[in-house]
Amino acid sequence: MSLQRTFPQALAPRHYRTVNWVGLQTLYMKEVRRFMTVATQTILAPMVTTLLFLAVFVLALGHAVDRVAGEPYMAFLAPGLIMMAITQNAFANTSSSILISKIQGNIVDLLMPPLTPLERTIGLAGGGLTRGLVVGIATWIAMVPFVPVSLAHPGFILFHAVMASLLMSLVGVLAGVWAEKFDHMAAITNFIVTPAAFLSGTFYSAERLPPFWQGVAHANPLFYMIDGFRYGFIGHADGSLTAGVLVLVGANAFLLWLTYRLFATGYHLKA
Amino acid sequence: MNRALALQARRFGPVNWIGCWSLLRRQFKNGFSDLHFTILGPVIANALYLLLFVIASSSLTTLDPETIVTFIAPGLISFAIAERAFEVSGANLIFDKHERTHMDWVMAPLTPTEKAACFALSSTIGGMVVGSAVALMTLLFVPAEVAHPGALLFFAIATGMMHGLIGTLLGIWAAKWDQYTALHTFVLLPLAFLSGVFAPVASMPETAQTLIAFNPIFYLIDGFRYGATGEASADLRLSVGVAIAVNAGLFAWVHYWLRTGYRLKS
Numbered sequence: 001m002s003l004q005r006t007f008p009q010a011l012a013p014r015h016y017r018t019v020n021w022v023g024l025q026t027l028y029m030k031e032v033r034r035f036m037t038v039a040t041q042t043i044l045a046p047m048v049t050t051l052l053f054l055a056v057f058v059l060a061l062g063h064a065v066d067r068v069a070g071e072p073y074m075a076f077l078a079p080g081l082i083m084m085a086i087t088q089n090a091f092a093n094t095s096s097s098i099l100i101s102k103i104q105g106n107i108v109d110l111l112m113p114p115l116t117p118l119e120r121t122i123g124l125a126g127g128g129l130t131r132g133l134v135v136g137i138a139t140w141i142a143m144v145p146f147v148p149v150s151l152a153h154p155g156f157i158l159f160h161a162v163m164a165s166l167l168m169s170l171v172g173v174l175a176g177v178w179a180e181k182f183d184h185m186a187a188i189t190n191f192i193v194t195p196a197a198f199l200s201g202t203f204y205s206a207e208r209l210p211p212f213w214q215g216v217a218h219a220n221p222l223f224y225m226i227d228g229f230r231y232g233f234i235g236h237a238d239g240s241l242t243a244g245v246l247v248l249v250g251a252n253a254f255l256l257w258l259t260y261r262l263f264a265t266g267y268h269l270k271a
Numbered sequence: 272m273n274r275a276l277a278l279q280a281r282r283f284g285p286v287n288w289i290g291c292w293s294l295l296r297r298q299f300k301n302g303f304s305d306l307h308f309t310i311l312g313p314v315i316a317n318a319l320y321l322l323l324f325v326i327a328s329s330s331l332t333t334l335d336p337e338t339i340v341t342f343i344a345p346g347l348i349s350f351a352i353a354e355r356a357f358e359v360s361g362a363n364l365i366f367d368k369h370e371r372t373h374m375d376w377v378m379a380p381l382t383p384t385e386k387a388a389c390f391a392l393s394s395t396i397g398g399m400v401v402g403s404a405v406a407l408m409t410l411l412f413v414p415a416e417v418a419h420p421g422a423l424l425f426f427a428i429a430t431g432m433m434h435g436l437i438g439t440l441l442g443i444w445a446a447k448w449d450q451y452t453a454l455h456t457f458v459l460l461p462l463a464f465l466s467g468v469f470a471p472v473a474s475m476p477e478t479a480q481t482l483i484a485f486n487p488i489f490y491l492i493d494g495f496r497y498g499a500t501g502e503a504s505a506d507l508r509l510s511v512g513v514a515i516a517v518n519a520g521l522f523a524w525v526h527y528w529l530r531t532g533y534r535l536k537s
Contacts, residue, residue: 044457048460049460056468056470059469059479064331183308186308194316199322204327204331208330
């Protein structure tokens, strides 16, 4: 009796309206804290690796490159590298979160709480999105002392950074749901994510490619992310900006729907 | 009578060959259980690097892509050897310490020299396996060319051994994965990337050249490239000297830590 009088609220089910804000916030914060506690590995390490890439390409080719798209090679390369860091880290955040949870068996912590499939999708993708943007900003700050960075169209920078980060977070969720072992994830990273990032026009201008490689670039969603993002910095785009925006919005909408469906049906997650 | 014999201590000569062989096998079992991943990963990554350099150099510059690839390929092979060698001892050791299974070999009747040699050897072999696979891959881009097989082999072994010993040191020192990966990312990787793998030292600014002259990895890669293409930026005798001195120094360091039980016996 006395128990009931002391904790009458705690024993009743919590009520919320359409959206479980507390649950959504908890999931999002869990995803963010997951990478913030190991910031050396998740933010600083990609920053250093990206700077190394910059140094390597500038040292190897810089002296022979006159100008790309009217810019010094370094100014052309930097936005592409920042975007590469954003995409790889956004992907890594969601994919590793789900896969590790599955392997350790604590995936139920994601599946059992009273969250709708849409809330799960947004909470997880939000964590990846945040990681991508944080790494992008860190990398950008690290490059400022070396690269003459201009900001031609800040809106484009922001739009493409957010869309790219969200897109790769969602791809990461799908990969994490599908994969059963670290080997599977390594295969996806080695065979799909890294090649897509490398052959997307980060390091060279797609305009000057032979027709075959130009076709490869244009079929690659990462090309549009990098191209539009770079347009935000240097004011020059290799491809069509409208097409890029449409591709990114369309791809994100489709992936959001697909992720939602996977969580709704419990594919590969609920036995 | 038989039982009494069986209970006696096993005797061995100056070297405990069976013990060494067991430790080596243990290293290989841990380091090579997922071969398709450890070999295919670097092969694909390096193929991408080469492809990237071909596309970038041919679309952006008037440089001959073949010259660039011929220059970079030996560096990438050497780099692949280094990375794998480092991982075979380093990752194994951290894993051992994490699971507390390192007592298996700390307590075994092996001298510190034998242990250090086994770690170095398993790393070298592991590195060479991956390096050979990457070397085969480069044949897609450049014709096979080995100017000085002796030098090539010497520097491949020196690279594998050096990184195996560094991996051993890091593995012994690091208490957590964080520290291990941090040192790898923030120290070893920059040293390797900024060692003339990707660009001739002569084309770099003077300060960079001076700094690189203090980077031991530069001499290993330069010597390896000399073995492949016959061209070197540094004096070959200096490179050989650095390779031997660094390996001897690192071996002594590993030996010292294994002898005193630093961070292994509490």
